[in-house]
Amino acid sequence: xxxxxxxxxGFDPTKHSVRTEILxxxxxxxxxxxxxxxxxxxxxxxxxxxxxxxxxxxxxxxIVGTLVMAFYAKKPFALAPGMGxxxxxxxxxxxxxxxxxxxxxxxxxxxxxxxxxxxLTKVRSWIVNAIPGTLxxxxxxxxxxxxxxxxxxxxGIIVDNPATLVGLGDIIHGKxxxxxxxxxxxxxxxxxxxxxxxxxxxxxxxxxGIFIKDxxxxxxxxxxPSKAVSLPDSIAPIFCQFQWSEILSWNxxxxxxxxxxxxMFDTMGTIIGVHQGAGLIKKGNEEIPGVxxxxxxxxxxxxxxxxxxxxxxxxxxxSASGVGEGGRTGLTAxxxxxxxxxxxxxxxxxxxxxxxxTAPALIxxxxxxxxxxxxxxxxxxxxxxxxxxxxxxxxxxxxISDGILLGVISYVICHAVAGKFKDISVTxxxxxxxxxxxxxxx
Numbered sequence: 001x002x003x004x005x006x007x008x009x010g011f012d013p014t015k016h017s018v019r020t021e022i023l024x025x026x027x028x029x030x031x032x033x034x035x036x037x038x039x040x041x042x043x044x045x046x047x048x049x050x051x052x053x054x055x056x057x058x059x060x061x062x063i064v065g066t067l068v069m070a071f072y073a074k075k076p077f078a079l080a081p082g083m084g085x086x087x088x089x090x091x092x093x094x095x096x097x098x099x100x101x102x103x104x105x106x107x108x109x110x111x112x113x114x115x116x117x118x119x120l121t122k123v124r125s126w127i128v129n130a131i132p133g134t135l136x137x138x139x140x141x142x143x144x145x146x147x148x149x150x151x152x153x154x155x156g157i158i159v160d161n162p163a164t165l166v167g168l169g170d171i172i173h174g175k176x177x178x179x180x181x182x183x184x185x186x187x188x189x190x191x192x193x194x195x196x197x198x199x200x201x202x203x204x205x206x207x208x209g210i211f212i213k214d215x216x217x218x219x220x221x222x223x224x225p226s227k228a229v230s231l232p233d234s235i236a237p238i239f240c241q242f243q244w245s246e247i248l249s250w251n252x253x254x255x256x257x258x259x260x261x262x263x264m265f266d267t268m269g270t271i272i273g274v275h276q277g278a279g280l281i282k283k284g285n286e287e288i289p290g291v292x293x294x295x296x297x298x299x300x301x302x303x304x305x306x307x308x309x310x311x312x313x314x315x316x317x318x319s320a321s322g323v324g325e326g327g328r329t330g331l332t333a334x335x336x337x338x339x340x341x342x343x344x345x346x347x348x349x350x351x352x353x354x355x356x357x358t359a360p361a362l363i364x365x366x367x368x369x370x371x372x373x374x375x376x377x378x379x380x381x382x383x384x385x386x387x388x389x390x391x392x393x394x395x396x397x398x399x400i401s402d403g404i405l406l407g408v409i410s411y412v413i414c415h416a417v418a419g420k421f422k423d424i425s426v427t428x429x430x431x432x433x434x435x436x437x438x439x440x441x442x
Contacts, residue, residue: 003301009330010074016329021076022325028078032318032336034342034361035062037202037353039310041154042086046094046101049184049309051351052233057308059344060235062085065301065313066337069330070399071276073293076323076332077271078303082314084143085262085363087150087309088400093255096399102243105306107252109242110273111259112302112312119295130427131192135407136265137372138387142394143262151362155179170215175356178209178221182360185344195321198361205357221356232344238309247286249287254438258401259312267298267315269372303356317368320385347426382418386411 005011006160011021027231039058040051057079065079102103117123152158159218161167168174184210186201194200246252271294294315301313322332343350378384390407394400412432415423 012183017382018325021331023401024325028322029339057310063306068297070333074330075124075328078336103359109306116299138390144366148366151359178356186360
């Protein structure tokens with residue numbers, strides 16, 4: 001058995017413990033399993049994408065990606081459809097730009113294939129180095145604000161206001177009340193460093209929703225399911241539903257690039273950050289062993305996820321919780337994959353969870369994505385202005401892609417006006433020119 005574990009997962013009995021690896025996998029699963037409730041809720045805004053099918057696709061994408069990470073990369077990281085990327089898919093590409101979800105799935109598939117090619121040819125590192133660090137940090141924070149804004153809307157805490165565009169909702173009744181209570185419950189669990197605090201927050205908030213009614217309908221915010229266990233819903237309605245008629249359009253190019261850009265830097269940041277936090281990077285050597293294999297797992301997961309019918313699948317920063325518990329090998333990732341497999345048969349429970357219960361999770365995840373801005377040089381306006389534009393335009397324009405595109409454009413313009421031409425790479429000039437053309441002609 002030890003021989004198998006060593007070959008399959010990179011397990012070393014002199015350094016690792018089977019018990020520790022499995023418990024680390026459980027910890028990681030508990031901290032990221034909220035995606036099984038959140039993802040179907042986000043996709044429910046799109047006609048033709050049944051919640052049950054999206055739930056199954058979400059779990060399958062997580063299982064495939066995490067298994068590749070476990071057996072091929074032999075690393076303790078888990079994957080699932082990414083937060084922020086799913087919001088971009090639904091609210092920007094489909095609802096904002098008016099594209100079909102089939103169009104968006106096609107963009108995800110193409111992005112995954114390109115990511116795979118970039119990984120195999122190692123072109124990825126060249127692209128990564130061309131994007132300024134300031135924008136990389138700003139993108140994470142901007143997505144965090146956007147996710148939190150979606151959560152506030154989903155709970156009815158923030159609502160439409162004809163005079164000011166947005167305003168405060170009725171926070172003492174209905175789903176808004178449930179969302180606010182859930183936010184403080186979840187915040188308390190996270191601050192207390194309870195394992196799986198976000199997931200427990202969702203579940204507790206959903207239970208609270210049983211006892212609070214919607215003042216408009218008189219129905220409880222949370223409706224109990226008729227059964228707890230069932231066979232997974234079929235993914236047939238969303239499986240391989242691709243639209244090839246616009247694959248050469250400017251819109252497809254911009255959307256594919258945005259998916260690719262976010263996925264690339266999100267994965268890179270997670271891998272580097274978790275390795276550094278766990279002390280797995282040797283001093284004086286910034287290279288991470290097996291990084292291309294981890295990117296390979298990420299690209300395969302994205303391709304498979306698109307086929308299953310969900311948004312870009314990426315490496316989860318919540319993997320840090322399992323690594324913090326001592327997970328060091330692919331056995332940790334394998335344990336996560338097994339738990340996602342078991343969750344497939346509990347879809348009635350996850351699908352009964354209302355948006356008001358998942359909203360606190362979105363807000364807390366948004367908070368978790370904010371620390372990157374502390375290392376932005378705010379005193380240098382050539383860097384601060386593009387970073388601020390990137391961050392603020394994502395929630396206000398209700399578009400992650402517009403935040404990134406405008407951030408790149410403003411970076412080039414600010415540095416050019418300041419005469420800092422040496423800080424603008426050829427790649428950034430090309431990207432800025434393409435994005436300006438996009439706004440003029442599309």
